[in-house]
Amino acid sequence: MKRVSVRVGNIIIGNTRPVVIQTMCNTPTGNIDASFNQCLELARKGSQIIRLTTQGIKEVNALREIKLRLHNAGITTPLVADVHFSSDVAIAAAEVADKVRINPGNFSKDPAIALEEYKKLISICKKRDVAIRIGINHGSLGEKIIEKYGDSPLGMKEAALEWIKMSQENDFDQIIISLKASNTRIMTDAYRLLYESFKKNGVSYPLHLGVTEAGNGESGRIKSVVGLATLLGEGIGDTIRVSLTEDPANELPVAAFIAQYFTEPKVVFHGQNISTNQDGSRIIHAKYSIKTWEEFLLRASCDLGPMLLDNLIDDISLSVSIGGKEAAENDLLRFRDELLQAARRKFTKPEYIACPGCGRTLFNLEEVFEEVKKRTSHLTGYNIAVMGCIVNGPGEMADADYGYVGAGRDKVTIYRGKTAVFMNVPQTDAIDKLLEIIEEDRRNKLFRPRN
Numbered sequence: 249m250k251r252v253s254v255r256v257g258n259i260i261i262g263n264t265r266p267v268v269i270q271t272m273c274n275t276p277t278g279n280i281d282a283s284f285n286q287c288l289e290l291a292r293k294g295s296q297i298i299r300l301t302t303q304g305i306k307e308v309n310a311l312r313e314i315k316l317r318l319h320n321a322g323i324t325t326p327l328v329a330d331v332h333f334s335s336d337v338a339i340a341a342a343e344v345a346d347k348v349r350i351n352p353g354n355f356s357k358d359p360a361i362a363l364e365e366y367k368k369l370i371s372i373c374k375k376r377d378v379a380i381r382i383g384i385n386h387g388s389l390g391e392k393i394i395e396k397y398g399d400s401p402l403g404m405k406e407a408a409l410e411w412i413k414m415s416q417e418n419d420f421d422q423i424i425i426s427l428k429a430s431n432t433r434i435m436t437d438a439y440r441l442l443y444e445s446f447k448k449n450g451v452s453y454p455l456h457l458g459v460t461e462a463g464n465g466e467s468g469r470i471k472s473v474v475g476l477a478t479l480l481g482e483g484i485g486d487t488i489r490v491s492l493t494e495d496p497a498n499e500l501p502v503a504a505f506i507a508q509y510f511t512e513p514k515v516v517f518h519g520q521n522i523s524t525n526q527d528g529s530r531i532i533h534a535k536y537s538i539k540t541w542e543e544f545l546l547r548a549s550c551d552l553g554p555m556l557l558d559n560l561i562d563d564i565s566l567s568v569s570i571g572g573k574e575a576a577e578n579d580l581l582r583f584r585d586e587l588l589q590a591a592r593r594k595f596t597k598p599e600y601i602a603c604p605g606c607g608r609t610l611f612n613l614e615e616v617f618e619e620v621k622k623r624t625s626h627l628t629g630y631n632i633a634v635m636g637c638i639v640n641g642p643g644e645m646a647d648a649d650y651g652y653v654g655a656g657r658d659k660v661t662i663y664r665g666k667t668a669v670f671m672n673v674p675q676t677d678a679i680d681k682l683l684e685i686i687e688e689d690r691r692n693k694l695f696r697p698r699n
């Protein structure tokens with residue numbers, strides 16, 4: 249199979265090169281000082297590529313200034329413009345950025361117009377040696393694809409293949425593909441299907457891996473690791489972003505750990521031992537002696553998460569020593585529950601879909617997400633989304649049952665599935681409104697939580 253490598257500024261991605269780690273600013277790009285400072289921090293903390301929200305021409309101009317200031321400060325980390333709908337903005341951004349992230353299918357509802365706009369973008373990218381990431385997300389597929397394949401891993405793969413074909417027909421191979429989802433099974437299935445197509449067609453393009461809207465804290469980390477480690481363990485994936493609803497700098501040590509884990513000569517599994525229960529379920533007994541809880545959490549998720557996701561085992565039993573002391577039983581039980589849920593094997597709490605926030609977020613997402621979690625923690629079997637903006641939030645919350653979506657400064661829209669129920673409610677009332685529709689649906693037996 250021919251493996252295409254793609255240049256993004258001074259970084260080359262793909263064709264068996266080491267996995268590149270990246271993150272995204274959560275500052276408004278128009279706030280040049282804040283974005284410059286955050287880029288500086290992220291570059292110094294190891295981000296090899298940095299993405300910034302670029303929703304309009306104002307942000308394109310800000311990006312130009314940020315890039316210049318970074319160069320003057322001796323920072324040459326490639327910058328990516330994150331564009332969602334406007335081909336004009338994507339084309340303008342290609343004059344500035346090292347890579348443009350777009351879903352060309354969103355340029356227009358008319359496929360012929362979308363294709364014409366994509367061709368214009370390609371011609372600028374060719375001239376300036378700029379890469380394109382074709383970013384297909386579960387939950388935001390085009391109508392035609394959904395009609396034919398459903399909002400499914402197959403649909404995601406087909407959407408990507410369509411734009412890969414357009415790129416090939418226009419003699420442009422500097423493309424990177426992402427097929428992100430918040431559901432680890434959907435995400436891994438989609439990438440695997442696409443990789444199979446690459447093998448069949450004899451040419452592969454670099455893949456950018458990510459579990460979107462993974463949330464925060466231990467659960468966000470574990471969920472990200474399960475998705476990324478499953479694919480990287482099979483040699484699928486060239487660049488990764490761990491998206492957490494936290495300071496983006498917190499994503500980098502997690503991404504670095506995962507990338508490093510797969511450079512080790514072979515994954516050494518500590519004390520591997522699988523037993524079978526009377527009911528036929530298989531339990532792995534794993535033993536760790538490790539320096540810190542954080543390292544245990546990431547390593548054990550890399551080791552065991554893929555086996556759970558792929559149904560090779562059904563449960564885990566752990567014996568863990570942290571810095572020479574036995575780990576607390578409660579901590580191990582919490583980890584087990586988180587890992588089983590991240591691998592979608594057993595749900596013991598609500599499933600949260602929370603975007604990492606970016607320059608489009610107009611409220612303190614971290615605080616709001618914590619508050620939503622606190623007040624909905626009893627809703628096991630529910631999928632609840634907390635999204636930073638109304639532009640992409642509703643599309644990207646995919647299969648959430650209910651959504652809390654930022655609609656403007658101090659304004660929130662509450663969703664039931666894909667339907668906006670309360671629009672532009674003041675932020676102070678928004679969680680009450682969310683609970684109000686959940687309770688109403690419960691009373692009217694309109695919603696049955698998953699087991």
Ligand code: SF4
Nearest residue numbers: 603605606636637641
């Ligand atoms: S959904 Fe969140 S991460 Fe995505 S564009 Fe909106 S605010 Fe940014």
